[in-house]
Amino acid sequence: MFNAKRQRLGQTWIEFNGEICGAKPDACGPIGGGIGYAKSPLSDEVVRVSTLDALLDALKNAKRGDVIYVDSKAKIDCTVRVYIEKLVLEIPEGVTLASNRGEGNSEGGLIFSDTFATRPLIHVTGPDVRITGLRIGGPNPKPCLEHHRRSFAEKRGHEYYYKFPTSDGIVTDHPSLEVDNCELGGWSHAAIYLRLGDKHHIHHNFIHHNQYNGLGYGVSHNKAFSLIEYNLFNYNRHSIAGTGAPGSGYEARHNVEIKHSLSHCFDMHGGRDRKDGSNIAGTWLKIHHNTFRCPKTAIVIRGEPEEKAEVYNNWFYHKPNEMSVRSPGRTWIKNNTYDLVNPEFVAHAEAKP
Numbered sequence: 001m002f003n004a005k006r007q008r009l010g011q012t013w014i015e016f017n018g019e020i021c022g023a024k025p026d027a028c029g030p031i032g033g034g035i036g037y038a039k040s041p042l043s044d045e046v047v048r049v050s051t052l053d054a055l056l057d058a059l060k061n062a063k064r065g066d067v068i069y070v071d072s073k074a075k076i077d078c079t080v081r082v083y084i085e086k087l088v089l090e091i092p093e094g095v096t097l098a099s100n101r102g103e104g105n106s107e108g109g110l111i112f113s114d115t116f117a118t119r120p121l122i123h124v125t126g127p128d129v130r131i132t133g134l135r136i137g138g139p140n141p142k143p144c145l146e147h148h149r150r151s152f153a154e155k156r157g158h159e160y161y162y163k164f165p166t167s168d169g170i171v172t173d174h175p176s177l178e179v180d181n182c183e184l185g186g187w188s189h190a191a192i193y194l195r196l197g198d199k200h201h202i203h204h205n206f207i208h209h210n211q212y213n214g215l216g217y218g219v220s221h222n223k224a225f226s227l228i229e230y231n232l233f234n235y236n237r238h239s240i241a242g243t244g245a246p247g248s249g250y251e252a253r254h255n256v257e258i259k260h261s262l263s264h265c266f267d268m269h270g271g272r273d274r275k276d277g278s279n280i281a282g283t284w285l286k287i288h289h290n291t292f293r294c295p296k297t298a299i300v301i302r303g304e305p306e307e308k309a310e311v312y313n314n315w316f317y318h319k320p321n322e323m324s325v326r327s328p329g330r331t332w333i334k335n336n337t338y339d340l341v342n343p344e345f346v347a348h349a350e351a352k353p
Helices: 052-061 079-085 145-153 157-161
Strands: 013-016 019-022 046-049 067-070 075-077 089-091 096-098 110-112 122-124 130-132 135-137 168-172 178-180 183-185 190-203 206-210 217-229 232-236 238-242 249-253 266-268 284-288 299-301 308-312 331-334 336-338 345-347
Touching: 019 336, 046 052, 052 067, 052 075, 052 089, 145 157, 183 190, 190 206, 206 217, 217 232, 232 238, 238 249
Parallel strands: 046 067, 067 096, 075 110, 089 122, 096 130, 110 135, 122 168, 130 178, 135 183, 168 190, 178 190, 183 206, 190 217, 206 232, 217 238, 217 249, 238 266, 249 284, 266 299, 284 308, 308 331
Antiparallel strands: 013 019, 336 345
């Protein structure tokens, strides 16, 4: 899953009538991170590890400000101990877990589990944690469409569906998690699950093959707020998703959907999905300056945000008369560019609830 070469992106943004539409790289380096990424983990306290036992010992003894550095050639296999012991890698508050993805030809150290019930592999146990420059691999990169069909089309239901265990890569209940310059894939529930907390920053990652049908999220939110920017997405069911619970929201900007998605790309659930009797789809959403090269519907908001949703200056694959955004209301849509083949189509009309 991590062996395929990433395709060349070419131009991911255009300028039309003096405005930028689509995803434009920043000073940190390329969208998706990797070669040319400029933000390194800096600390005087660096612990270097290349085995699972060494990593566990370093995490146990880490204190705020420490950097635990995974060797670039390390392949830390957690499969057996996750299966037998339900092992979870716990990162204490203020600690950085790092490797060197993009430095020279390095892909970054790899931490992975092939046990289906890996939930999670990494648990963030305090605020201000950073995970950077790593590859984090999960057990199930497949959509499993046959299992979903047997569960629901053949009316076996959720009990049958959830007999097959699901997995999470990184989970946090604390604020200010930063995940940057990583490659994450193979997680059947979510590569990154932001259960609680605010000020999360997910940026310059390549997040792909999280596409288990019915779940399958790149970045998922419960009651959490985040900034998600400069990421590459491909082969997810939803690259960004949320339960839509009050007290949640995200700003997504300068991200690129490369081509493939099992369903719509960016999502926010509504009250009908939660069965709470409301029509609430989070507190607020800002989705701007993204490039959607996927023919699936780009954005679906399945209710009304408590405040509003803003969708602007994106570059959509779709033609202007095709569906790129679905929302029942309280959503502003303006200044988006349409049709990746003929990008002369720009909609400047503002849509309000």
